[in-house]
Amino acid sequence: MMQAKPLRSSSTGALAGTVRVPGDKSISHRSLMLGAVAVGETVIHGLLEGEDVLHTAAAMRLLGAQAERGADGVWRVRGVGLGGLAEPAQVLDMGNSGTAARLLIGLVASHPITCVFTGDASLNKRPMARVTNPLEQMGARFVGRSGGRLPLTVVGSDQTVPITYRLPVASAQVKSAIILCGLNTAGTTTVIEAEPTRDHTELMLRHFGATVTTERLEDGALAVSVVGQPELTGREIFVPADPSSAAFPAVAALLRPGSEVFLPGVGMNPRRTGLYDTLVEMGADIAFENRRDQAGEPVADLRVKHSSLKGIVVPADRAPSMIDEYPVLAAAAACAEGTTVMLGLKELRVKESDRLAMVADGLTKCGVKVEVGADDSLTVHGTGKPPQGGATVATAMDHRIAMSFLVLGMASADPIHVDDGAFIDTSFPDFVGLMNGLGANIKGI
């Protein structure tokens, strides 16, 4: 159990400067996992060294791969080849990370090994049936707690069969778990998604030499297919800065008068940029400079200046492209002029915390008028002025709730306290140092 780390954020002057936010979490997990089942060496530049990703690295080692950080900060993974993962002698502890757990459950399911997965108190509450149901159809077996929660034993098989599966929820983790099981399954495995979710698994699999195709179906859904049992070859990977992490200094700069921050090399995969589209619609001054391609992923340098924001309606179909950014968008909406309505937020209830409830409770404590709809919408009534603040906000083991309220505390009239900032290290190590370097005032209490 990590020791709680209460933090306080108070308003300061303008934020200014350049920060390179850490590497993309989704891409980092995938680079370690695919590197571990490729033949030869995978060299990863800019891997996120957050706790979530370090749990994946540790798990890949227990499964037989080598994964080490060099003194130059570059990670090198020596893979075992597809089908070569070894049965781990210990429980695989995925910490706080839904992505690590769900993707790895998929990857090991088509290996003839038995693995026991567990996580922390937050992860062990999160639903896993969404991955075990389709993986069972492919031939893996599972023994877990009721409701399909971790701890969970996966009895994998080298006789898995391909399926065609329509996702019942828009989830890149579920899509990826099935594709990763399909990777070591003879034949073609297809996942159909009605709403496009992040496609880092597909892009990176192609980079490693697999055949992954996408086809638009008559009803508009996307069918993603992987041809099983390819030879994957170790590659060089350059991880872009995480757009989900860049969201925090970006929103902080928008809220603090006089601010200008520069965020180089941020991932701009269109399946991830919903927050930036939304902020621009709200009136944000964000320039996307030097757009370029970095090893198969689009990136840009972001220049963000203080802006007066207006409330808008954020449509439900934008949710997959900004799913982790609603807490920080809610902080921005609390300072905007007018009402912001965010539609289609049901999935927020099954993240590291029930983010819909945590955001609504925290904002209410800070003096913001909010409503949670029966349709899982969130309405935030902004007054055009930052809220009062002056509250202690509960974070429920959730890094994004902690960072979002610390950002709001940079603008609110009175400081905002968060009860525990320890989980920030899961995705954004040195968040406090980087933000304070820009001129924020976040302190331990």
Ligand SMILES: O=C(O)C1=C[C@@H](OP(=O)(O)O)[C@@H](O)[C@H](O)C1
């Ligand atoms: O595939 C991924 O890397 C992720 C997918 C999303 O989860 P869901 O697939 O549950 O929506 C997101 O919330 C998570 O932070 C990372």
Ligand SMILES: C=C(OP(=O)(O)O)C(=O)O
């Ligand atoms: C939901 C998140 O991560 P995960 O599902 O991997 O725990 C997140 O980082 O906001």
